[in-house]
Amino acid sequence: GENVEQHPSTLSVQEGDSAVIKCTYSDSASNYFPWYKQELGKRPQLIIDIRSNVGEKKDQRIAVTLNKTAKHFSLHITETQPEDSAVYFCAASKGGSYIPTFGRGTSLIVHP
Amino acid sequence: DAGVTQSPTHLIKTRGQQVTLRCSPKSGHDTVSWYQQALGQGPQFIFQYYEEEERQRGNFPDRFSGHQFPNYSSELNVNALLLGDSALYLCASSRTSNYGYTFGSGTRLTVV
Numbered sequence: 517g518e519n520v521e522q523h524p525s526t527l528s529v530q531e532g533d534s535a536v537i538k539c540t541y542s543d544s545a546s547n548y549f550p551w552y553k554q555e556l557g558k559r560p561q562l563i564i565d566i567r568s569n570v571g572e573k574k575d576q577r578i579a580v581t582l583n584k585t586a587k588h589f590s591l592h593i594t595e596t597q598p599e600d601s602a603v604y605f606c607a608a609s610k611g612g613s614y615i616p617t618f619g620r621g622t623s624l625i626v627h628p
Numbered sequence: 629d630a631g632v633t634q635s636p637t638h639l640i641k642t643r644g645q646q647v648t649l650r651c652s653p654k655s656g657h658d659t660v661s662w663y664q665q666a667l668g669q670g671p672q673f674i675f676q677y678y679e680e681e682e683r684q685r686g687n688f689p690d691r692f693s694g695h696q697f698p699n700y701s702s703e704l705n706v707n708a709l710l711l712g713d714s715a716l717y718l719c720a721s722s723r724t725s726n727y728g729y730t731f732g733s734g735t736r737l738t739v740v
Contacts, residue, residue, distance in 0.1 A: 559731040560731045562728070562730075605670050614722065615661060615673055621670050
């Protein structure tokens with residue numbers, strides 16, 4: 517089955533800096549890559565996603581890039597703010613099952 | 629429009645007991661997936677229900693079973709509880725043949 521590796525496990529940045537979280541996947545048939553943000557004690561919420569037919573997608577301060585050849589994708593957050601502090605999960609899934617396999621999460625800490 | 633509703637929010641059980649967790653999907657969603665999230669880990673897929681049948685199952689023992697009702701709501705049952713079953717159990721709903729997941733807030737199960 518699919519295996520998703522996520523790095524780093526913890527990321528500490530100063531407010532205003534950029535943050536990058538990287539994930540790799542194993543199944544070349546995977547074609548959908550969502551990112552979820554989970555604040556302490558709350559539900560995971562979808563913040564951005566990308567499909568395999570595009571290489572990059574942007575939404576305000578958040579962007580995701582995908583390299584299908586290398587089977588890795590990354591989340592980029594610019595101008596970080598304290599409210600960006602949370603655990604971020606990447607995931608990969610493929611058409612037919614639509615069941616994402618999640619990475620282990622990255623705890624992002626943004627210091628004011 | 630209500631999102632995904634899970635009950636109860638917290639539960640404490642003794643080893644060997646049985647537990648039932650409940651989930652009501654988001655309006656318009658017909659597919660329910662269950663995940664187990666241990667502390668500091670990403671969500672692990674348990675199973676998915678569609679049209680009242682288990683469509684796919686993750687790597688969980690038969691002690692974990694489920695059900696989906698005609699109104700699309702779902703139950704997760706765990707028999708013979710072990711200490712290692714202590715986790716946050718997340719329900720996610722979606723529309724069949726659609727990638728988008730909406731998560732509930734989860735049920736925090738503690739086995740003592």
